[in-house]
Amino acid sequence: MTETIAGYGYGTAGRSPVTMKDLEELRASVLFGPQDEEALRLAGDVLEDQVEDVLDVWYGFVGANPHLLASFSTPGGQPVGEYLDRVRARFGQWILDTCRRPYDRQWLDYQHEMGRRHTSLGKNRTDAADAASHVSMRHVIALIYPITATVRPFLERKGHTPEQVEAMFQAWFKSVVLQIALWTRAYADVREW
Amino acid sequence: MTETIAGYGYGTAGRSPVTMKDLEELRASVLFGPQDEEALRLAGDVLEDQVEDVLDVWYGFVGANPHLLASFSTPGGQPVGEYLDRVRARFGQWILDTCRRPYDRQWLDYQHEMGRRHTSLGKNRTDAADAASHVSMRHVIALIYPITATVRPFLERKGHTPEQVEAMFQAWFKSVVLQIALWTRAYADVREW
Numbered sequence: 001m002t003e004t005i006a007g008y009g010y011g012t013a014g015r016s017p018v019t020m021k022d023l024e025e026l027r028a029s030v031l032f033g034p035q036d037e038e039a040l041r042l043a044g045d046v047l048e049d050q051v052e053d054v055l056d057v058w059y060g061f062v063g064a065n066p067h068l069l070a071s072f073s074t075p076g077g078q079p080v081g082e083y084l085d086r087v088r089a090r091f092g093q094w095i096l097d098t099c100r101r102p103y104d105r106q107w108l109d110y111q112h113e114m115g116r117r118h119t120s121l122g123k124n125r126t127d128a129a130d131a132a133s134h135v136s137m138r139h140v141i142a143l144i145y146p147i148t149a150t151v152r153p154f155l156e157r158k159g160h161t162p163e164q165v166e167a168m169f170q171a172w173f174k175s176v177v178l179q180i181a182l183w184t185r186a187y188a189d190v191r192e193w
Numbered sequence: 194m195t196e197t198i199a200g201y202g203y204g205t206a207g208r209s210p211v212t213m214k215d216l217e218e219l220r221a222s223v224l225f226g227p228q229d230e231e232a233l234r235l236a237g238d239v240l241e242d243q244v245e246d247v248l249d250v251w252y253g254f255v256g257a258n259p260h261l262l263a264s265f266s267t268p269g270g271q272p273v274g275e276y277l278d279r280v281r282a283r284f285g286q287w288i289l290d291t292c293r294r295p296y297d298r299q300w301l302d303y304q305h306e307m308g309r310r311h312t313s314l315g316k317n318r319t320d321a322a323d324a325a326s327h328v329s330m331r332h333v334i335a336l337i338y339p340i341t342a343t344v345r346p347f348l349e350r351k352g353h354t355p356e357q358v359e360a361m362f363q364a365w366f367k368s369v370v371l372q373i374a375l376w377t378r379a380y381a382d383v384r385e386w
Contacts, residue, residue: 029335142222
């Protein structure tokens with residue numbers, strides 16, 4: 001990170017209610033191991049100078065889907081430009097954090113903070129935005145597909161072997177599922193999380 | 194379906210609170226379209242005589258992970274054999290339903306019923322089982338990864354082109370994400386679903 005990213009709170013988030021044991025179980029469920037950590041390090045190098053291109057694809061997708069753009073719009077339906085921009089900068093950093101951060105207690109705490117920022121307890125506050133009150137949990141879960149599938153072409157672009165690309169892709173897929181599962185902990189009153 | 198599957202309630206489920214418009218939005222989020230429906234029809238033909246082999250892989254995975262096996266075990270930790278068997282038969286039918294059923298109102302209703310059967314409102318009742326009271330939502334979400342990734346080798350086994358295998362795999366991946374997103378609707382008190 002060379003510049004300060006507005007509202008980026010890695011390392012300063014409150015403690016997640018999720019335990020390291022919970023995390024260990026979720027890692028087992030998505031078969032996430034040391035080889036995936038290694039593959040993600042490589043993916044970080046591959047994606048580093050393509051982050052804006054990835055974000056262009058994702059923002060293009062959001063912009064093309066009214067039910068997704070609504071999360072970045074006022075209740076009246078007006079997209080909030082500054083909010084879109086500020087989230088975008090953090091979204092770019094999220095790509096690199098996914099690849100490079102150790103999945104430790106600090107990471108777990110920030111997972112919860114990211115989840116919270118999608119719910120009415122945390123949304124808009126970081127950016128003093130007047131957008132929709134929350135992102136419906138179902139839409140966060142559904143985004144597992146596009147956030148995973150769209151990354152593959154970018155992983156293929158730096159001359160790595162098919163085996164390396166596949167390892168990076170699988171590790172990315174696992175991490176996205178793991179992170180979204182963690183984010184849902186913040187959703188209001190999920191008693192059976 | 195050539196035999197009756199115990200507790201299989203397709204077509205007799207109560208109405209899901211999820212609307213067809215909700216479903217349409219989720220389909221858009223996972224980029225699910227007519228080509229995916231076609232690819233899933235083909236996947237149904239490919240998987241039909243491999244269902245038991247797929248289930249062997251999945252049950253092997255569950256059996257190897259205590260936090261997953263716990264859902265099929267008594268609170269004291271004893272796996273419930275009959276319950277495992279009855280769920281397995283329905284799980285096999287779920288593979289074929291994923292490939293062959295139209296994703297219509299009836300399908301949507303049964304999605305909700307499947308979700309409900311993972312929560313304390315519905316779990317165990319169909320089978321009069323004394324297993325754990327619910328499956329934690331995070332584990333249901335995390336299973337998106339293994340339920341998707343493990344299917345690929347089976348899709349490759351019938352001599353289809355790499356393009357056909359890829360199309361079947363992507364359609365399967367999309368459908369699994371879509372269905373898990375729908376299942377979470379049943380979780381107790383998700384106010385921001």
